[in-house]
Amino acid sequence: MLYREVGQFRTSYAADEAIFPIAQDRWFIVLLVAFAFVGVPAFAGQYLYTEILIPVLILSIAAIGLNILTGYCGQLSLGSGGFMAVGAYAAYNLALRLPQTNIILVFLFAGLMAMLVGILFGLPSLRIKGFYLAVATLASQFFLEWAFARVKWFTNYAPSGSVAVGRIELFGIPIDTPGKIYVFVLAITVVLALAAKNLVRGRIGRMWMAIRDMDIAAEIIGIRPLNAKLSAFAVSSFYIGVAGALWGFLRLGSWEPLAFDVNRSFQVLFMIIIGGLGTILGSFLGAAFIVLVPIALNQLPSWLGIPLSTAMISHIEFMLFGAMIVLFLIVEPNGLARLWAIIKEKLRLWPFPY
């Protein structure tokens, strides 16, 4: 009843092409973002910030990045962890060697470096397709992981191989409490998500989707695979690099290459599959799902009052997680974003069943 676009006429081209053409959607998003900026800090505690909100936001950025490459351009990649590492170490080295640099520039630099590396490792995609490409991207994952563990310059000759960042401040305001970190990450996420949404709606996004749906046909209608695929790799790696730098600087504080191993790549891939391939909304839903489910599974035995050893809990967590992934794929292979679309469709017709 509330959710019906009756009487909303689109009288201009701009209104017709808006991101949220329905007024209710528009208001919902505006209120949600306003609530995230103003409402959440009013009640959120340390645990909610550091264990849930900040990880979900940062990983959403990474998921948007991978979604651009895999969901929109159809190039399956298992190298996200490696690109996140590039972002994190690039940011670390810039902050270390030029300490006066503005933190925004540091993160931009992280994205740009990841972009360069992404283009380099994206070159094989011009010849290799499908699962062959997926395995080829694993090459970048393992090579980058190795490079950051072994090349001493990257870690500033730290004997333990782990690096730590110092004080982070933006225009003189220190970003030190979880609340400030949250608002900072949220602002970056909103900007990047909006940019991504507009990219995929525009000419470049259509180019990517044409390549995804059938690359030879796309080539025949005049889309250059070189431009389309490499631009997808570039944009995607930029997002993933920024996410990696944020993860290192604001979530971990100090890290080793192991923080960006192949499991991180799988984690991001899980997010976009569960959230929904080729949707920006799905990246957020998937990130929330993948962050929240292990936390819930971890708490489950103590809620039920079953005493279990920690090793046992972690094994059972693995089991349940795997089972949930499979179950999810069987029930809704198009992801959470599709469920959301179905709910909206039902809501428009409600209370009538047809």
Place this chain on the structure above:
Amino acid sequence: MLGPVLETLIGGLLTGVLYALVALGFVLIFKASGVFNFAQGAMVLFAALSLARLSEFMPLVLALALSILIMIALAYAIEFLVLRHLVNQAGIILFMATLGIAYFLEGFGQTLWGSDIYKIGLGLPTEPIFILESVFPGGLLIDPIELAAATICALMVVALALFFQVTRIGRALRAVADDHQAAQSVGIPLDQIWLVVWAAAGLVALVAGMMWGAKLGVQFSLSLVALKALPVLILGGFTSIPGAIVGGLIVGAGEKLAEVFLAPVLISSFDLAGGGIENWFAYVLALLFLLVRPQGLFGERIIERV
């Protein structure tokens, strides 16, 4: 100089056979159902864990028989609970499902059988064998487990080739691999074929798990062997059994030679903290190779039409 090179080469080739064993399981399933089965590594771990724990209570032969039954039951469960419900889904969805299966099996195997390091006693001699002592000073060192693995692998490839070429089920398998719809329309039951294929891959996993378990001990890291088998796979081509073998040999030999001869050069020229390049060398080798032949050594040529 020739002695150490030859020794490294032989060691690498024999390790390569072990990689090929894991890659074989991938190829079997991909060929017959187009599923990129990431759970193969987890299946290797699961099979090895079952065998190791069962053989603590009973003679090895009995444990082996029971493990074979367990792997067949597992194949049935995967077909019945997962694949049956995902018919006609895109390849990436099936791939993700096998990732889910991999997580499940890793957790389930360790919940059921425990997560310590277990031993599989195959009764093989553990003393290294020295050959060609008359040609080279000190002779060449060979690990008997790897030698046994190579023999078993050769036998298995022959058996699989016969199975595919001669038997009725083998013919049906090749038909399914060629074209699902056409195979179904001439009356080949797809679900039974998939069951057979997954069971076969389970048996290959069992053999691979046995060999790797005897070499390294049965532990969680066994499931990571699958990651080593992936470059083997793209080198040889996803659809070719000989490709898996040849790819395994190339990767095994290349990796060992690179670790011994390339790593010191890299370390001294780039000021590295240690070598360890075997983690990525195989991948980069395979990647470079793919640039020349995108379908791998023996993979089917991909012909695309609009």
